[in-house]
Amino acid sequence: xxxxxxVSQLAGVSVATVSRVLNRSGYVHRDTEQKVLKAIETLNYKxxxxxxSLSNKKTRTIGLMVPDIMNxxxxxxxxxxxxxxxxYGYTTILCNSDEKAEKxxxxxxxxxxxxxxxxxxxSSALSPEEVNRFEVPVVAIDRTIASEKxxxxxxxxxxxxxxxVRFLLDRGxxxxxxxxxxxxxxxxxxxxxxYLDIVEKLDWFHPGLIVSGDYExxxxxxxxxxxxxxxxxxxxxxxxxxxxxxGAIRTVQKLGLPIPEKMAVVGYDGIGIGGMILPELTTMAQxxxxxxxxxxxxxxxxxxxxxxxSMHHEVQVQLIERGTTRR
Amino acid sequence: xxxxxxVSQLAGVSVATVSRVLNRSGYVHRDTEQKVLKAIETLNYKxxxxxxSLSNKKTRTIGLMVPDIMNxxxxxxxxxxxxxxxxYGYTTILCNSDEKAEKxxxxxxxxxxxxxxxxxxxSSALSPEEVNRFEVPVVAIDRTIASEKxxxxxxxxxxxxxxxVRFLLDRGxxxxxxxxxxxxxxxxxxxxxxYLDIVEKLDWFHPGLIVSGDYExxxxxxxxxxxxxxxxxxxxxxxxxxxxxxGAIRTVQKLGLPIPEKMAVVGYDGIGIGGMILPELTTMAQxxxxxxxxxxxxxxxxxxxxxxxSMHHEVQVQLIERGTTRR
DNA sequence: CTGTTAGCGCCTTCAC
DNA sequence: GTGAAGGCGCTAACAG
Numbered sequence: 001x002x003x004x005x006x007v008s009q010l011a012g013v014s015v016a017t018v019s020r021v022l023n024r025s026g027y028v029h030r031d032t033e034q035k036v037l038k039a040i041e042t043l044n045y046k047x048x049x050x051x052x053s054l055s056n057k058k059t060r061t062i063g064l065m066v067p068d069i070m071n072x073x074x075x076x077x078x079x080x081x082x083x084x085x086x087x088y089g090y091t092t093i094l095c096n097s098d099e100k101a102e103k104x105x106x107x108x109x110x111x112x113x114x115x116x117x118x119x120x121x122x123s124s125a126l127s128p129e130e131v132n133r134f135e136v137p138v139v140a141i142d143r144t145i146a147s148e149k150x151x152x153x154x155x156x157x158x159x160x161x162x163x164x165v166r167f168l169l170d171r172g173x174x175x176x177x178x179x180x181x182x183x184x185x186x187x188x189x190x191x192x193x194x195y196l197d198i199v200e201k202l203d204w205f206h207p208g209l210i211v212s213g214d215y216e217x218x219x220x221x222x223x224x225x226x227x228x229x230x231x232x233x234x235x236x237x238x239x240x241x242x243x244x245x246x247g248a249i250r251t252v253q254k255l256g257l258p259i260p261e262k263m264a265v266v267g268y269d270g271i272g273i274g275g276m277i278l279p280e281l282t283t284m285a286q287x288x289x290x291x292x293x294x295x296x297x298x299x300x301x302x303x304x305x306x307x308x309x310s311m312h313h314e315v316q317v318q319l320i321e322r323g324t325t326r327r
Numbered sequence: 328x329x330x331x332x333x334v335s336q337l338a339g340v341s342v343a344t345v346s347r348v349l350n351r352s353g354y355v356h357r358d359t360e361q362k363v364l365k366a367i368e369t370l371n372y373k374x375x376x377x378x379x380s381l382s383n384k385k386t387r388t389i390g391l392m393v394p395d396i397m398n399x400x401x402x403x404x405x406x407x408x409x410x411x412x413x414x415y416g417y418t419t420i421l422c423n424s425d426e427k428a429e430k431x432x433x434x435x436x437x438x439x440x441x442x443x444x445x446x447x448x449x450s451s452a453l454s455p456e457e458v459n460r461f462e463v464p465v466v467a468i469d470r471t472i473a474s475e476k477x478x479x480x481x482x483x484x485x486x487x488x489x490x491x492v493r494f495l496l497d498r499g500x501x502x503x504x505x506x507x508x509x510x511x512x513x514x515x516x517x518x519x520x521x522y523l524d525i526v527e528k529l530d531w532f533h534p535g536l537i538v539s540g541d542y543e544x545x546x547x548x549x550x551x552x553x554x555x556x557x558x559x560x561x562x563x564x565x566x567x568x569x570x571x572x573x574g575a576i577r578t579v580q581k582l583g584l585p586i587p588e589k590m591a592v593v594g595y596d597g598i599g600i601g602g603m604i605l606p607e608l609t610t611m612a613q614x615x616x617x618x619x620x621x622x623x624x625x626x627x628x629x630x631x632x633x634x635x636x637s638m639h640h641e642v643q644v645q646l647i648e649r650g651t652t653r654r
Numbered sequence: 655c656t657g658t659t660a661g662c663g664c665c666t667t668c669a670c
Numbered sequence: 671g672t673g674a675a676g677g678c679g680c681t682a683a684c685a686g
Contacts, residue, residue, distance in 0.1 A: 001462070003663055014673045019665055026666095027671050049440040050386065051663035053377045055678050061441070064421075069402045069409070070599075079397045082423055091437065094391075094421040096409055110418065113376040114388070135328070217603060246603050253605055272397075276544060276573050277604050278580055330679055341657045346681060353682095354655050378679030382662045 002043040011039035022047060053115055062118040062299060063111045065095045065104060072243070072271040073288065074122070077141065080292025081120055088300050090117075101125040108134055118299045120292075124185060137302035139295045143186060151302070151311045153295045157187050160284045160317035161194025164238055164266045167319060169198070171326055173236035173264050177209040177227050179220055179248060181240040188215075191240045191268060209234065213244050220247025228255065235263055236325075242267035242274050242283055249277065249324065265324040268317075279323025286317050329370040338366035349374060380442055389445040389626060390438045392422045392431060399570070399598040400615065401449070404468065407619025408447055415627050417444075428452040435461055445626045447619075451512055464629035466622045470513060478629070478638045480622045484514050487611045487644035488521025491565055491593045496525070498652055500563035500591050504536040504554050506547055506575060508567040515542075518567045518595060536561065540571050547574025555582065562590055563652075569594035569601050569610055576604065576651065592651040595644075606650025613644050 008015045013032055020026045021036045053059045064081050066074045082092045093111065097104045104125055118137045128147035131138055140152045168176050178195045181188025199205045208230060211223040220239060228234060239245035245267030249259065257263045259279055267274060270285025294313055301308055335342045340359055347353045348363045380386045391408050393401040409419045420438065424431045431452055445464045455474030458465055467479045495503050505522045508515025526532045535557060538550040547566060555561060566572035572594030584590045586606055594601060597612025621640055628635055
């Protein structure tokens with residue numbers, strides 16, 4: 001692979017001049033520019049980006065840290081981030097943290113040594129202080145870092161949950177249970193809060209209608225089984241995410257309860273699978289792609305030292321009404 | 328961020344010595360080593376990997392090119408690759424190519440300029456010649472590059488298809504249609520071939536039983552609709568991938584045909600969604616994670632100049648018998 | 655065992 | 671307009 005020196009020799013100029021035409025920096029005569037371009041052409045020269053990074057301290061590379069790319073929520077997010085980054089000439093390093101603080105810190109360590117310019121973080125494993133200690137700009141998605149200093153993209157979880165529950169009431173369901181997410185996760189807490197906002201004061205409400213889960217399908221199925229056993233008069237389930245909702249549907253169908261007549265299910269997230277099962281899942285959809293794209297744009301602005309018009313963006317969830325609720 | 332020079336000064340030695348203790352290369356007295364380590368400690372020094380890369384020509388970074396991470400097949404593959412790479416101290420850059428040759432070439436271009444050390448390629452957009460032109464080691468997965476020189480991980484597509492069809496016959500299904508994948512893809516061709524191997528000679532066979540698709544659910548649903556209209560006596564569908572199989576199931580269920588009694592469906596891939604729908608999808612499962620992990624290990628061996636025990640690994644598919652076929 | 659000195663390939667003053 | 675030279679931070683001979 002040719003380097004800048006060879007180009008300069010072939011063109012009969014100095015490396016500085018070649019550098020100038022490469023970066024369009026400073027003046028260079030049209031004729032010499034042509035010579036340089038020709039030399040570049042014939043040698044099929046491509047600048048060595050590592051060398052450039054060493055003198056620039058810019059690598060045009062960012063990190064994307066997700067708990068697990070296999071979780072159906074994240075591929076769409078990753079795609080969005082990658083698309084935007086690609087568009088702006090950045091490259092994206094994928095990291096799976098399994099939500100382990102140690103793994104995340106070690107990852108960030110290495111990435112910083114590699115001079116990444118920014119990080120998009122979907123995690124709640126790290127404390128705000130730990131995140132603040134990072135040397136590169138960070139944008140956090142979804143699982144909010146409780147810190148004013150880290151820009152975030154979040155959704156109106158609580159409000160969305162309220163909407164979902166209100167919708168069920170509107171449709172005539174009378175006893176609504178809630179499959180809640182993992183207790184450490186803020187979004188699970190918020191969604192549960194939203195559920196409570198609506199039902200807490202209703203006469204049929206009972207704390208036993210809230211069952212804790214782990215955002216996984218299996219657990220959702222199992223929790224639903226126990227739930228129906230204890231509270232056979234439940235006629236609707238609001239799950240804190242789609243995977244648990246799908247688990248719930250499986251249990252309900254196995255029990256032979258007709259959906260949506262005798263039992264309604266509403267999920268949260270809007271992952272693609274929801275539209276593949278039958279009946280299709282009614283869900284509070286997050287604009288997943290948009291969230292990723294927005295976070296990516298924010299990060300780029302930070303990297304390029306532009307100001308953010310807002311540190312905290314809250315995007316809106318939207319109800320997708322499908323087959324697991326009656327009309 | 329401190330650099331090696333500051334460390335050397337604080338320790339009262341030369342940068343070479345610091346470099347030696349860093350890399351455990353060459354001899355260094357225990358005492359001076361201690362001094363250096365202390366200096367590193369107090370300055371919280373971390374070597375600048377970009378500088379190191381410039382002099383080494385090693386970045387411990389690889390690229391992973393997939394058509395689209397949102398396609399349910401790829402997250403598991405990506406996770407496998409990333410896990411193994413992480414284990415060996417490599418970092419993974421994610422690329423979505425949309426199967427576009429131009430995009431892939433441009434990507435590889437940039438990655439090579441960034442000194443990536445290897446590439447895992449899942450694609451059939453590029454010709455063998457184009458792939459051979461890459462400067463870094465490449466391992467191709469699934470969509471085989473028809474070139475002896477590029478190591479590959481593939482599955483026994485044809486055989487798997489044969490197994491699937493034979494299985495349907497064993498279960499008493501008598502007229503089996505095939506939803507085939509995109510014509511450009513080798514794996515689609517092979518799976519179709521395997522189907523034909525079994526049914527071609529049977530008296531009920533008719534070329535109209537093969538319908539072309541694009542590996543997407545929607546298309547699978549639509550194709551099934553047309554298929555059943557034209558051939559109402561079809562009692563089993565072998566789809567070339569799970570997404571189309573799921574589409575088929577949807578159509579069949581909408582038509583009110585009981586699965587698996589009146590109609591069987593078998594997919595191919597073994598993606599997670601297959602186990603989430605009801606009835607659960609019977610499918611020829613590829614060991615997706617293993618394929619990714621294997622490819623990653625092969626790539627690392629190539630990067631580290633070890634010999635490969637075999638250029639072409641063919642892993643075995645396995646039938647997962649579930650609810651869309653009768654026992 | 656340890657220090658000096660070239661590079662690695664590019665960018666960026668600072669003169670001319 | 672252009673070139674010489676130093677610097678980015680680290681590694682790798684080559685001397686001692």
